Amino acid sequence: MRDVVLKLSVLLCFGLALHGAQAQTLGLASDLSNESQAGKALVVSREGQCTLCHRIPDHAGAMGDLGPSLGGVATRLSAQAIEARVKDSRSVNPHTIMPPYFSTVGLSHVDPKFKDQTLLTQAQLQQILAYLATLK
Template structure:
């Protein structure tokens, strides 16, 4: 039995985006538009957006990658699309003690600045773009 969650998407739409968490995965894409790996790499490596470099090593010549989280080099050999999507949307469902933020979940969060309440860090399309990039990391 899956857990159905409704979240507000980014400012582009006010309609909730529902997703199902089953077997530690979100199998279905959050959007009808496929993710773009080039945009995903830009989001993942931009400190004002995904900011993945703060905690993770990514392939390429990036200054000061973090080592708090696992390396993302080869991540697509270890995890499938559904597993990665859940880690982006709501990583606390896998590890309740993780420091990784929920990039798409907007409820049940603590110490959120008032101007960000109810707003995801990344839009549904940005999540799919980052996912498309991560899936290239074999």
């Protein structure tokens, strides 16, 4: 009988350890990838400007609310819809106040220095989209 109890408790410990390991793996899986981490850094940076108008989940800095919170945005919108918004929000709302981050069309008062340059590079755009896709 003692033997059985011992075996059972060994099994139980093993089970718990396994469960712990699994939980850890799941935790790691939900962590941000390098690309989306870079995207989050951009989104909360002055350079990205997003926090002027949007609340960002798990970010403690000052944030504006001229636009909707980006919390859960990947549940509300498809990847394509998010991409269209970030590239050029005028495609959805011609009167939007959100800057077109990946378009040089129809802009006025652009400093000649920045003519034909998008606000974000292709790589930065991909990083931001990778981060936004994690906001479920």
